Amino acid sequence: MFRVVPGDPLSMYIDAGLGEEATEVLLQQYGLDKPILEQYIIYVKKVLRGDFGISFQYGKPAINVIGERFWNTFFLMITSLFIAFFTGIVGGVFLAWKRGTLIDSLGTTIILIVRSAPVFWTGMIFLSLFAFRLEILPLGGMNTPGTYFPNQLVKFFSIDFLRHLILPALTAGIYSAATPLLVMRTSILEVIKEDFIELARARGIKENQILFKHVMRNALLPTVTVFAVQAGLAIGGIVLVETVFRWPGMGREIVLAVAARDYPVAQTAFFLIGAMTVIFNLIADILYAYVDPRVVWN
Amino acid sequence: MELIKFIIKKRELFRIEIIKNTIRFLKQDKLRMIGISIFLFFLVIAIFAAYIAPYNPMEMNFDGDGNLKRLQPPSKDHLLGTTYMGRDVFSQMIIGSRIALLVGILSAFCVVFIGTNIGLISGYYGGKIDNIIMRIVDIIYGIPFLPFALILVAILGPGVKNIIIAIVLITWRNTARVIRSQVLTLKTRTFIEAAKVSGAGDLRIIYKYIAPNVMPLSMVYISLTMGSAIMTEVSLSFLGYGDPLLPSWGKILYSCYSSQAMFKAWWWMVPPGIAIILLVLSGFLMGRGLEEIANPKLRIR
Amino acid sequence: MIQNEEILLEVKNLKTYYKISTGIIKAIDNVSFQLNRGETLGLIGESGCGKTTLIKTILRILPSNGLIAGGIINYKGNNILKMDSKRINKLRWEEISLIPQSAMNSLDPVYKLGDQIVETILAHESISKKEAYKRSEKVFEIVGLGKNRLKDYPHQYSGGMKQRAVIAMSLVLNPEIIIADEPTTALDVVVQAQILSKINNILENYKGSLIMATHDISVIAQTCIKIAVMYGGKIVEFGKAQRILKKPYHPYMIAMKNAFPSVIGKKKKLISISGNPPSLLNPSEGCRFAPRCPFSFKKCLSVSPNIYKTSDGYVTCHRFDEVDKLQYYSEKEETWIQGKVRI
Numbered sequence: 029m030f031r032v033v034p035g036d037p038l039s040m041y042i043d044a045g046l047g048e049e050a051t052e053v054l055l056q057q058y059g060l061d062k063p064i065l066e067q068y069i070i071y072v073k074k075v076l077r078g079d080f081g082i083s084f085q086y087g088k089p090a091i092n093v094i095g096e097r098f099w100n101t102f103f104l105m106i107t108s109l110f111i112a113f114f115t116g117i118v119g120g121v122f123l124a125w126k127r128g129t130l131i132d133s134l135g136t137t138i139i140l141i142v143r144s145a146p147v148f149w150t151g152m153i154f155l156s157l158f159a160f161r162l163e164i165l166p167l168g169g170m171n172t173p174g175t176y177f178p179n180q181l182v183k184f185f186s187i188d189f190l191r192h193l194i195l196p197a198l199t200a201g202i203y204s205a206a207t208p209l210l211v212m213r214t215s216i217l218e219v220i221k222e223d224f225i226e227l228a229r230a231r232g233i234k235e236n237q238i239l240f241k242h243v244m245r246n247a248l249l250p251t252v253t254v255f256a257v258q259a260g261l262a263i264g265g266i267v268l269v270e271t272v273f274r275w276p277g278m279g280r281e282i283v284l285a286v287a288a289r290d291y292p293v294a295q296t297a298f299f300l301i302g303a304m305t306v307i308f309n310l311i312a313d314i315l316y317a318y319v320d321p322r323v324v325w326n
Numbered sequence: 327m328e329l330i331k332f333i334i335k336k337r338e339l340f341r342i343e344i345i346k347n348t349i350r351f352l353k354q355d356k357l358r359m360i361g362i363s364i365f366l367f368f369l370v371i372a373i374f375a376a377y378i379a380p381y382n383p384m385e386m387n388f389d390g391d392g393n394l395k396r397l398q399p400p401s402k403d404h405l406l407g408t409t410y411m412g413r414d415v416f417s418q419m420i421i422g423s424r425i426a427l428l429v430g431i432l433s434a435f436c437v438v439f440i441g442t443n444i445g446l447i448s449g450y451y452g453g454k455i456d457n458i459i460m461r462i463v464d465i466i467y468g469i470p471f472l473p474f475a476l477i478l479v480a481i482l483g484p485g486v487k488n489i490i491i492a493i494v495l496i497t498w499r500n501t502a503r504v505i506r507s508q509v510l511t512l513k514t515r516t517f518i519e520a521a522k523v524s525g526a527g528d529l530r531i532i533y534k535y536i537a538p539n540v541m542p543l544s545m546v547y548i549s550l551t552m553g554s555a556i557m558t559e560v561s562l563s564f565l566g567y568g569d570p571l572l573p574s575w576g577k578i579l580y581s582c583y584s585s586q587a588m589f590k591a592w593w594w595m596v597p598p599g600i601a602i603i604l605l606v607l608s609g610f611l612m613g614r615g616l617e618e619i620a621n622p623k624l625r626i627r
Numbered sequence: 628m629i630q631n632e633e634i635l636l637e638v639k640n641l642k643t644y645y646k647i648s649t650g651i652i653k654a655i656d657n658v659s660f661q662l663n664r665g666e667t668l669g670l671i672g673e674s675g676c677g678k679t680t681l682i683k684t685i686l687r688i689l690p691s692n693g694l695i696a697g698g699i700i701n702y703k704g705n706n707i708l709k710m711d712s713k714r715i716n717k718l719r720w721e722e723i724s725l726i727p728q729s730a731m732n733s734l735d736p737v738y739k740l741g742d743q744i745v746e747t748i749l750a751h752e753s754i755s756k757k758e759a760y761k762r763s764e765k766v767f768e769i770v771g772l773g774k775n776r777l778k779d780y781p782h783q784y785s786g787g788m789k790q791r792a793v794i795a796m797s798l799v800l801n802p803e804i805i806i807a808d809e810p811t812t813a814l815d816v817v818v819q820a821q822i823l824s825k826i827n828n829i830l831e832n833y834k835g836s837l838i839m840a841t842h843d844i845s846v847i848a849q850t851c852i853k854i855a856v857m858y859g860g861k862i863v864e865f866g867k868a869q870r871i872l873k874k875p876y877h878p879y880m881i882a883m884k885n886a887f888p889s890v891i892g893k894k895k896k897l898i899s900i901s902g903n904p905p906s907l908l909n910p911s912e913g914c915r916f917a918p919r920c921p922f923s924f925k926k927c928l929s930v931s932p933n934i935y936k937t938s939d940g941y942v943t944c945h946r947f948d949e950v951d952k953l954q955y956y957s958e959k960e961e962t963w964i965q966g967k968v969r970i
Contacts, residue, residue: 140610143606144606224734224735231724246736246737321782322780
């Protein structure tokens with residue numbers, strides 16, 4: 029698919045002044061002189077060996093370029109998903125508890141608004157508020173320029189990193205939390221009316237226990253489903269969040285790579301993002317089967 | 327002559343009845359009414375955009391002394407201020423509504439049309455056809471939506487048509503799955519068996535008996551898809567892949583962000599966001615389908 | 628009433644209402660009865676007559692829009708309605724347990740049966756989990772379910788098995804009173820017979836008291852000693868089952884008797900009552916059955932009938948003194964055709 033892009037890819041990188049022979053050699057080096065189908069097969073073979081090609085932009089193997097970015101995205105995603113999960117559940121329980129009150133109506137409206145707002149716009153608003161106006165958090169990027177870390181691990185747990193992580197993770201997190209939150213709320217309200225909850229009360233089981241052991245556990249079922257779907261979509265949203273916050277991750281990289289017509293990098297990024305999507309969907313299925321005993325393994 | 331007049335008269339009455347009933351039905355759900363009102367509001371603006379917008383959205387405006395009216399806050403002349411290039415934000419917003427609605431409505435109809443039909447066929451026939459179709463759906467579920475749309479638009483070239491294509495190619499998967507589940511539960515109902523026994527052909531059963539029962543669900547998905555389509559268009563424009571000729575709200579935000587003026591020019595950054603929120607929200611309110619999506623019964627594998 | 632028997636449960640002038648958007652539903656309106664130790668009381672009436680509401684009121688598990696508007700429920704002399712939550716939780720299941728109407732939905736789908744029974748035991752007694760589990764094995768045995776079934780989830784049970792599981796659960800704390808709310812309605816006749824015989828079996832060994840709510844006369848006939856006939860939120864007749872089934876006093880019960888086929892005895896045409904149960908939203912002050920009663924006259928529609936004491940209970944009907952006449956005419960088909968002869 030990438031090869032169909034109009035515009036000779038190498039024209040951006042090869043000086044027009046180079047002679048024809050030199051151009052030929054470079055084309056050969058990048059394998060672009062062979063017919064498309066052959067190119068595709070060679071590509072797949074290479075991928076299976078772990079060779080994703082050399083980046084046009086950076087001159088390094090694409091896998092290295094992406095590799096650096098991968099963990100940045102990974103951390104951002106995991107953090108935002110955690111935020112989303114807990115906000116969704118706690119928020120859902122809270123709104124269900126306050127059912128019918130002004131807080132409930134207000135809360136639901138706010139959640140719907142968050143859901144309807146483009147995630148990058150929310151990011152821009154947050155940046156304006158917290159980074160620009162209040163100046164309590166950095167303006168983007170992942171580290172303050174000039175900071176030095178002895179190794180990766182330390183870097184990811186440093187305060188500096190966390191300060192940079194908060195806004196993008198929060199932005200992505202609340203967006204992903206919106207639908208699960210509403211689902212959790214509805215779910216709780218419906219489960220509470222169920223016959224088995226009534227019988228649990230008749231059995232003399234304390235309200236607290238009923239709420240946590242029975243209501244929540246059952247209400248979580250559809251919530252987990254929805255959350256899984258949301259997580260799958262969140263991967264696409266990461267592209268936007270990373271762009272707004274200039275977070276050096278795979279999402280941002282794919283945007284830059286496509287703009288620069290750097291196939292290897294773009295392909296690799298897409299491939300990895302796709303793999304992550306599939307894995308997340310799989311995890312979601314497994315998680316749901318674990319939580320709901322009625323699901324049968326095939 | 328008399329007869330024709332009589333028939334025409336009757337048809338008018340008939341229409342009024344239907345309209346009255348529809349309005350009564352819609353009025354029952356207050357939130358849905360709000361959604362519809364917002365939607366109609368934007369629709370009207372979009373239709374009459376050319377007459378409402380005071381300036382050409384792409385035009386750079388100069389003041390009396392010949393200076394570029396750069397990043398001016400809202401004023402009498404420019405209700406929502408100006409951009410870095412001196413363009414009137416208000417006009418951009420007005421004209422931008424056209425793209426939003428165009429992409430939203432067209433995508434929604436295409437997606438739901440395709441998705442519903444595939445869901446009907448897959449659910450009704452079952453067996454091998456169902457398996458193949460569901461395999462395809464599974465594969466499509468593995469494709470990350472935004473990156474895919476991004477790449478497709480990059481390849482085909484930025485433009486409204488291609489954005490719609492990108493949206494439609496992937497988004498039908500949700501509708502198809504849900505409609506299929508619905509069909510599976512309907513399939514076992516006795517009226518279907520009755521139809522079969524009376525010798526009705528497959529296509530007839532699908533379109534005359536089953537389809538009307540899944541229509542309500544399809545309607546919900548039209549509203550919801552509209553919302554997500556608009557969101558996608560805005561996102562793609564923000565990343566720089568919107569239609570280069572037509573102004574879209576996403577593009578406004580793109581310019582705002584890249585000019586680095588967003589911190590100072592709130593009038594440039596906030597209105598597009600609010601407009602998007604309102605329009606997407608109206609999609610959700612009209613559809614009121616959040617519960618349906620969340621229903622675990624629809625998650626049949 | 629038999630004087631020397633111990634009164635376990637005494638309900639006096641109980642009123643439970645439901646608040647809905649259009650008004651108040653008087654689900655039970657001035658209901659009184661007694662349950663003695665060792666008795667089996669049948670609550671008979673069509674759906675909507677208030678049986679379930681009565682049961683929920685006794686256990687105080689009404690939904691949020693339910694409101695106990697008056698009356699007393701004395702259990703062993705203590706008013707249930709005035710108990711605090713600690714005492715009520717102790718009362719629930721330890722003293723009074725419930726076999727709910729829909730066993731289908733009464734079990735939490737995400738927990739194994741064993742866990743649910745153990746949970747019930749541990750909520751009341753501080754014994755070890757192991758011991759609690761052993762107890763659950765015992766009750767399962769009593770209802771005829773295998774021990775290993777405790778490790779299964781509700782969806783792995785058939786309808787009849789779920790019913791048994793729920794019965795087992797109700798026995799586990801040896802309550803004084805078990806209330807069964809339509810325990811066999813959702814089952815097919817064969818399974819129904821099995822469950823009923825199981826219940827009778829348990830009753831023989833159990834020595835507790837039972838309240839059985841159902842609309843099915845045959846079920847009552849097989850299990851109960853006393854009957855309370857409910858209609859429109861009130862008890863219209865109360866007394867010994869044997870007598871009521873042979874010679875009911877209240878027109879509604881008379882009609883019921885006519886509506887059920889008997890396997891033995893001469894072949895009779897089934898007579899059904901026309902009309903619908905009354906709406907309990909702002910009900911009339913008169914007899915609730917009057918609109919459908921072939922024996923009703925003007926007074927019945929506007930004045931609430933008095934309670935007439937009988938040898939074994941009471942009945943509320945203005946024409947109780949003519950009961951023999953009513954019985955005579957009730958055997959005739961024409962009596963029950965609406966709009967015909969007024970007797």
